[in-house]
Amino acid sequence: MTAQIDLTRAFRQGLFDGSLPPGVTAHAPDEAATRFAVYRNNVAHGLTRALARRFPVIERLVGADFFAATARLFLRDHPPRDPRLFLWGEGFPAFLQAFRPLRDLPYLPDVARLEWLRGQAYHAADARPAPRDALATAATDPARFTLHLHPSVQLLRSRFAVVSIWQANQPGAAQPDKPLRPDRAENALILRDTADRVPVFALSPGEAAFLAALLRGDSLLAAAALAEGADPGPLLTRLIQTGTLAGLLERTAQ
Amino acid sequence: MPLPATTGLGFKPEHFDAIRTTRPRLGFFEVHAENYMGAGGAPHRHLTALRQDHALSLHGVGLSIGGPDRPDPAHLSRLRALITRYQPAAFSEHLAWSSHGGDYLNDLLPLPYTPETLSRICDHVDEVQSALGCRLLLENPSTYILFEQSSIDEPDFLAEIARRTGCGLLLDINNVFVSCTNHHRDPRDWLAAFPLSQVGEIHLGGHAEETLPSGPLLIDDHGSTVADPVWSLYAQVIADSGPLPTLIEWDNDIPPFDILLAEAARADAILSRHALPLTGAA
Structure with a gap:
C-alpha cells in the first residue's frame, strides 16, 4: 500500500x-x-x-x-x-x-466574481416560470407575497463598472463610443433565461436594493420600500421576460 | 441493454443544434459524466433530448480507479444518480488516476503494474460495480513513461482485472498505438495479448506527434482525425472480433459536426464489412 x-x-x-x-x-x-x-x-x-x-x-x-x-x-x-x-x-x-x-x-476581482456567478447560474437548478397572472396576484396584497426567483438569479454589487467591462469584452462586442470608466460603481443582475443563456444586466442602486430584498425573502411591499424611489416595474418585467420569476411565496405572519 | 455494435460520437454541446436538425443515424452518443453533475440547465436539457433518440454511453474521467485512494463515495453516488436518470447502455472509466489527497488533477495519470496495484485496482473496480449496480468497462490508457517497478505487462494486467472482477474492457486503439509507439513496441503484439472477448466498446481518436532523439513521442490529444495506422489496427481488431460499438473521440479543436460524421462513416464502413449475416429482417 x-x-x-x-x-x-x-x-x-x-x-x-x-x-x-x-x-x-x-x-x-x-x-x-x-x-x-x-x-x-x-x-x-x-x-x-x-x-x-x-x-x-x-x-x-x-x-x-x-x-x-x-x-x-x-x-x-x-x-x-x-x-x-x-x-x-x-x-x-x-x-x-x-x-x-x-x-x-483593481476592477479585475469583481469582473472575476461576475464570471464565477455566471458559471454557477449556468448550472443552477431548473425552475418553471410562474403563471402569467402571478404578479397581478401579488400586487393585490404586496405585504403578503414575496417572489420566488429562479435559482440562477444573483446580484453582484461592485465599486467598479463590472457590467460595462463584461459587455465590452464579449466576443464581437461593439467598441463603446466613449472610453469606459472602470471606477464607476455598477450592480449586475445575473440570471439564466429560458434558452439557457446567461446574460448580465446593469441595475440602478434602487433596483439592486429591491432585488437584494427579494433574494432574502422580503415581501414585495418591503422590497419596494427599500427601492430608494426606483420604479421596480422594469426589473419585474425583465424577470418575467427571462422566465426567472418562478412563483409566489406567501409570507407567514412574523 | 449493451451498446449497439455500430458507431457513436462523443457529444459536444456546440453540435446540439446540428444533431437536432440532421437527426444523424448514429448508434450512440458518449458524454463525460462529470459535465452532467450540475443541478440543471443546458447540460441536462441536452442529455434528455439526446437520450430520446439515441443510446447513451456514460464515460467517467474522475473516479481515479488506478490511484491508491478508494473511489470517493460522494462521486459514486453522483454517478449512480446519473445512471438512474439517463439509463446509459454502458458506463466506462480509465485504468489511471486523477486524484490524490483530495486534489483533482484533471488528467489520466499512469501507475506501475505490480501485484500490489493489481489487487488494489480490483478492489476499486469491485467497489465501483457494486455501488453503481452495473458492469464497468475499464479503458487502457495512453502512456508517455514506463515504471521500473512494473512487473506485469499492460494487456495481461487488464485481462487479469477483467478476470478477477468480471468487468468489461474498453479498448482504445489510439491509446494502444500511442503507448506502443512511445515505448518502442509493436501494437500488434500488444493486441495479441489482449482479451478481445471482454471488449464492450472501442475508442478511436486522434493524436499529436513530436520527435525525440530515440524516436517519436505521440501525445493523445483527441484533437484531429484518426491516424491511418490506427485505422489499420482497428480493421484488424474488427476482423478478429466481429463488430463492436465504436466511438469517435474528438475533444479539442472541435470541428464542424459533418467532419465527425465523416469519421464515423469511415468506422461504419469497416464495421459493415465484418457484420454478421442477419437472418430475418434487418
Whole structure:
C-alpha cells in the first residue's frame, strides 16, 4: 500500500516542480524527464484551459500569456478539490485581488466574481416560470407575497463598472463610443433565461436594493420600500421576460 | 441493454443544434459524466433530448480507479444518480488516476503494474460495480513513461482485472498505438495479448506527434482525425472480433459536426464489412 501512496505523492509533486518520481523511466532512459514533462504540460494546460473557460473576460483583459502564467500560480496553491470542474475557481477572484502584478487593475476581482456567478447560474437548478397572472396576484396584497426567483438569479454589487467591462469584452462586442470608466460603481443582475443563456444586466442602486430584498425573502411591499424611489416595474418585467420569476411565496405572519 | 455494435460520437454541446436538425443515424452518443453533475440547465436539457433518440454511453474521467485512494463515495453516488436518470447502455472509466489527497488533477495519470496495484485496482473496480449496480468497462490508457517497478505487462494486467472482477474492457486503439509507439513496441503484439472477448466498446481518436532523439513521442490529444495506422489496427481488431460499438473521440479543436460524421462513416464502413449475416429482417 505504502509503495503506491509514496509514488503517487512523488508523482503529484513532480507535476508541479518537475522532479522525476522514483522509478519513472522510458525506453531510452535519458528521455524519461522529457516524456514525464508531457504529464506536467497536460495537467497545467488542462487546468489553465478549464480556468479560462470559467473566466474568459479575465483572460481577454490580461492577455492569454499573462493569464496562463497567473493560472499556473493559482492552480499550484488552489488545485481543484472535486472532479466537477465547474466548482473550481471560486477562490480565483480573491487570488487576483492579492496578486501584486495586477494591482493596477483593481476592477479585475469583481469582473472575476461576475464570471464565477455566471458559471454557477449556468448550472443552477431548473425552475418553471410562474403563471402569467402571478404578479397581478401579488400586487393585490404586496405585504403578503414575496417572489420566488429562479435559482440562477444573483446580484453582484461592485465599486467598479463590472457590467460595462463584461459587455465590452464579449466576443464581437461593439467598441463603446466613449472610453469606459472602470471606477464607476455598477450592480449586475445575473440570471439564466429560458434558452439557457446567461446574460448580465446593469441595475440602478434602487433596483439592486429591491432585488437584494427579494433574494432574502422580503415581501414585495418591503422590497419596494427599500427601492430608494426606483420604479421596480422594469426589473419585474425583465424577470418575467427571462422566465426567472418562478412563483409566489406567501409570507407567514412574523 | 449493451451498446449497439455500430458507431457513436462523443457529444459536444456546440453540435446540439446540428444533431437536432440532421437527426444523424448514429448508434450512440458518449458524454463525460462529470459535465452532467450540475443541478440543471443546458447540460441536462441536452442529455434528455439526446437520450430520446439515441443510446447513451456514460464515460467517467474522475473516479481515479488506478490511484491508491478508494473511489470517493460522494462521486459514486453522483454517478449512480446519473445512471438512474439517463439509463446509459454502458458506463466506462480509465485504468489511471486523477486524484490524490483530495486534489483533482484533471488528467489520466499512469501507475506501475505490480501485484500490489493489481489487487488494489480490483478492489476499486469491485467497489465501483457494486455501488453503481452495473458492469464497468475499464479503458487502457495512453502512456508517455514506463515504471521500473512494473512487473506485469499492460494487456495481461487488464485481462487479469477483467478476470478477477468480471468487468468489461474498453479498448482504445489510439491509446494502444500511442503507448506502443512511445515505448518502442509493436501494437500488434500488444493486441495479441489482449482479451478481445471482454471488449464492450472501442475508442478511436486522434493524436499529436513530436520527435525525440530515440524516436517519436505521440501525445493523445483527441484533437484531429484518426491516424491511418490506427485505422489499420482497428480493421484488424474488427476482423478478429466481429463488430463492436465504436466511438469517435474528438475533444479539442472541435470541428464542424459533418467532419465527425465523416469519421464515423469511415468506422461504419469497416464495421459493415465484418457484420454478421442477419437472418430475418434487418
